[in-house]
Amino acid sequence: MKKIIALLLALVMVVGLCACSVEKTTETQAPETQAAASGETQAAASTGEAVEISLWAFNIGGFTEASNWDSLVASFNEQHPEITVTVTPINYQDGDQKLTTAITSNQAPDIIFEGPERIVGNYAREGLMVDLSDLWTASGSDIAEGISSVSQLDGTYYMYPLSVAAHCMAINYEVFEAADALQYIDEETRTWTTDDFVAAMEAVRDAIDAGTVTVAVPGIIYCGAQGGDQGTRALVNNLYSDYYVTEDGTSYNANSENNVKALTLLQEMVNNKSLSANASFAASDELQAFANQTCAVSFCWNFSNYTQYAEQTQFTPFAMAFPSDDGKPELEMAGPYGFGVFDNGDQAKIDAAKAFVDFVCNDQTAGTEAVKTTGFFPVHADWGDVYADAEDADLRAPFALMSDYLGRYYSLTGGWTEQRALWWPMLAEIMTTGADVQTAADNYVQQANANIG
Amino acid sequence: MAQARTAAGGSKPQKKQPQTTQTSRTLARRETLSAYLFLLPSLFFFISFVVVPMFICVFYSFTEYGLGGVKGFAGLDNYIKLFKDPVFHRGFLNTLLIVVVAVPTVTAFSLWVASAIYKMHAVTRSFFRCVFYLPVVTGSVAITVVWKWILHPYNGILNQVAGTTGFDWLGTQSTAIWFIILILFTTSIGQPIVLYVAALGNVDNSLVEAAEVDGGTKLQVFWKIKWPQMMPTTLYILVITTINSFQCFALIQLLTKGGPLNSTMTIMYQVYDTAYRLNDLGYANAIGVVLALIIAIFSALQFKIAKTD
Known part of the structure; x- marks a missing residue:
């Protein structure tokens, strides 16, 4: 009798477990x-x-x-x-x-x-x-x-x-207006030069110090390892009109003369507080900070993000191309x-x-x-x-x-996934620890090229 | 003695001994069979979803395995790569740091809290148990969202209180890992406290009273009477806390993703990152095997030390 009961119980348990798994499958399919x-x-x-x-x-x-x-x-x-x-x-x-x-x-x-x-x-x-x-x-x-x-x-x-x-960037129009920084942008073509960008960000910083505007920082270079790297890539590459990958596609290019110059400029801007850098910030954190007016610019903007954050923004997010030394940006797709x-x-x-x-x-x-x-x-x-x-x-x-x-498309370069994992630490090293730019960029390129195939 | 024999059946039943032995054997067999039948469902799932995948994991760790499937036999290449990989080294040291700091502090703090509350009124005791157990049932996503808000560089309450606006606690190498340990600590103490409260309640009071009557101090009573009786609970807490610390993943995934500059990288997170971001499944399996071995060695050591004690 005991044996029969034990068998029945075991059977019930097995069937019960199977039933649970069937129910789970149904639930997984439910959103379809x-x-x-x-x-x-x-x-x-x-x-x-x-x-x-x-x-x-x-x-x-x-x-x-x-x-x-x-x-x-x-x-x-x-x-x-x-x-x-x-x-x-x-x-x-x-x-x-x-x-x-x-x-x-x-x-x-x-x-x-x-x-x-x-x-x-x-x-x-x-x-x-x-x-x-x-x-x-x-x-x-x-x-x-x-x-x-x-x-x-x-x-x-x-x-x-x-x-x-x-992909483009955006500025908080009202903050720029209050900081008298609109003079540095071409509102019609939505472009600006590198010098204008530097001057604009310094104007916003000074306005923050003077209490004219309420944002906490002019802009945030996010270095957290999560998507949105196209923003920081485009920022660096455009500042002195260079590319992320060499023209023949055989090498990553962060250690080129112009890219090192761009990274050095950004490092200096972080040091003089006309920009901020956060290693714990991913692109989504920066977008949220832009939407709630913690910072005055976003480096990760497009129409999709505009619609996503539209309800939260109590200001005019003004889409801008990335700044470049010649005022002719090349944006990423x-x-x-x-x-x-x-x-x-x-x-x-x-x-x-x-x-x-x-x-x-x-x-x-x-x-x-x-x-x-x-x-x-x-x-x-x-x-x-x-x-x-x-x-x-x-x-x-x-x-x-x-x-x-629209500029060149790099994302099919060999070892792309691996280099993305290396880009963030390089950026964090340069922007948050004050590391030597050339050395950090050389290390990045050396490691990224190892997977280029 | 004779009475006892009579009570137990005396000499008369001895004649029937072969039949009794056979009956008891049959009964024992039946009980054993019943036990196995009860175990069967869970054993089936344990073998299917734990043991078999473990062996598969070991097999794949010796292969070059990517999204397109197994490309070939890699021999020990994945293991050699692992020992040369600076990210793994950093992850290993961070994991050790988390275990070495979190396990003793969680155990000691839980014991301290449990000692403080187990003699309280039942309602008060339940209140404290609830309070400390809340982080366990809250879920790591909710907890990390709250901590992210607390530690936010610009709007976070910690920076507002400390007057350090802009300081990036989770983005600074020297502080990030300690906040991971702190958050892990808050989410890990609930269960040990509940277990210790139960263990302290089960301590034989007559021994405690006898020791007190003999003039034992509170500390002596604790170490000589209570602590040995709580040893099985302590061992269990040590083992589960160690395993949880080794497998710390959700906090890192949700808060730092191993950054900044791998300062919060752990072996467990590297397994995930290697498998799902870099799609290097063979290497991820090799890291997983090494992690399993490390945990097994630590657990064995803990059992050994506890037995010696």
């Missing part, structure tokens, strides 16, 4: 878009072979929730009722961890929505992505050369782009954001994934909606100004202007 369910119904009704594909989308612009994809998926299903698209939103905090886990356990999604840094630089380089050259041949003729070049690796296209923008298709070995899924990418990026109606959701600008030159009739066209205009200053 409802469009999947509707698509499933349509797929069943279709005469074609039903295919289920998964899309993992980073939180780019307004694509923060799975529901943001609902209307696009629904439109797609009108043309392809046999394809079910399941959307899972991921973010930059733990997205890499989720993707690495999925890839290493052979459960990679069919489609990923991100930029070339991950799609081409990380995944295509590891041989995980599908060749998308056919999409480019069919519809990519009006996409700019700069975007086309970063979507491929060794001549094969692995990413199909949707939208693009330029935000994106281009687009799609990559993982090679999961199932041709039906690959074809379905390509059909979805083709629809979202090349169908002008769906594509315009998708571009607007990202908050950036279409990669298709033929589509023109998609925001022309938008209510917030005026707000977007400065960011459209920044696209005129």
Whole structure:
């Protein structure tokens, strides 16, 4: 009797545990878009072979929730009722961890929505992505050369782009006005020279000391190891018109004469308190400090950040290009954001994934909606100004202007991921410990080049 | 003695001994079987999700393993790289510092608080236990958000009170690790306090009273009577606090990400960073194996010392 009871108990426990795990799986799937369910119904009704594909989308612009994809998926299903698209939103905090886990356990999604840094630089380089050259041949003729070049690796296209923008910086217009620093910027072109930048930041510092403005510091060079490095990179590279990587792409370039000069200038500005540097600050901390008027400039600005912090800002965040010695900035691309298709070995899924990418990026109606959701600008030159009739066209205009200053794209240089881990310590060493700039930059370049391949 | 024999069954039952022995053996077998059956579900999950992954981890540590899968056998390369890696050296020293500082202070402070509150009125005792246990149940994300606010260079309350506006406590090499230890300390003391309060309540009072009657001082009573009886609890607290300190991850991930300049890098965080940011999974597994070995050695030493005591 006892044995039977023991067996029954064990059985109950096993079944209970299994039930728990099933419940957990259901919960994990819960955030996925409802469009999947509707698509499933349509797929069943279709005469074609039903295919289920998964899309993992980073939180780019307004694509923060799975529901943001609902209307696009629904439109797609009108043309392809046999394809079910399941959307899972991921973010930059733990997205890499989720993707690495999925890839290493052979459960990679069919489609990923991100930029070339991950799609081409990380995944295509590891041989995980599908060749998308056919999409480019069919519809990519009006996409700019700069975007086309970063979507491929060794001549094969692995990413199909949707939208693009330029990273820029921003100033607190009212603080600059009160500090009499507006004289140092060109409000029309939104540019300034390095000398103007230095003078403006000193004016803000003096205004803080005089109590004319209430911000705590003029600006913060964030050195914390988290995204947003494009801001500090662009700041350093523009000050004396140099590049992050040498022209032939064989070496990182922080130790060049002009970049060392730029880093030295920033170090001096930190020392004379016209800038501040914080090793514990990531880009998000700096953005928050800008939004709550702790500092008067942000080095990590774009339309997406503008909309994210719009409700918190009680001032006019005025988008500016990064300062450069000749007043001609070269900005880094935000994106281009687009799609990559993982090679999961199932041709039906690959074809379905390509059909979805083709629809979202090349169908002008769906594509315009998708571009607007990202908050950036279409990669298709033929589509023109998609925001022309938008209510917030005026707000977007400065960011459209920044696209005129787009410069070289570096993020596909070999060892990119590894060098990012080295950039922050170098910056922290120079800005917060007063280390010798040339030595720190040399060490960084030596270590970064070790992985360049 | 004869009465005792009779009471226990005397000589009569001896005739039936073979049958009794067989019955008791059968019973013992049944009980053993029942025990194994009860253990089976958890054993299944333990083997599936702990033991097997451990062996897989050891296997991968000898491979060149990246996002594209295993590229080849790396032999001892990952381990050789590890011993030459300055980030690992820094992480190892920081981990040791955290363990060496946090474990004794957590244990001593918990014992001190428990000694102070265990004789209090039940309501007061429960109140203090709740207060000290709160950080354990609050969750590390909430705690780090609060600490981030306290330590904020420009708006933080610490700088406002200390008059050091702008000082970056978590961004300065000399202070960051100590704040990590402090925060770890606040989140680690809850459970030991509860355990010590329970252990002190279980101390045999007759021995304490006897020692006091014999003229023992409070300190003597504590060391000679109470402390030995609390040794199993102390050993448990030492082991779990050591393991928690070695595996300190969430605080670092949420507060400093190992910075500034690796001053808060720990072995555990390096495992994560190497695997998920650098995608060097083979090397991350090698670091994980070394961390497991270090923890095993420390735990074994603690058991050994406790047994000797």
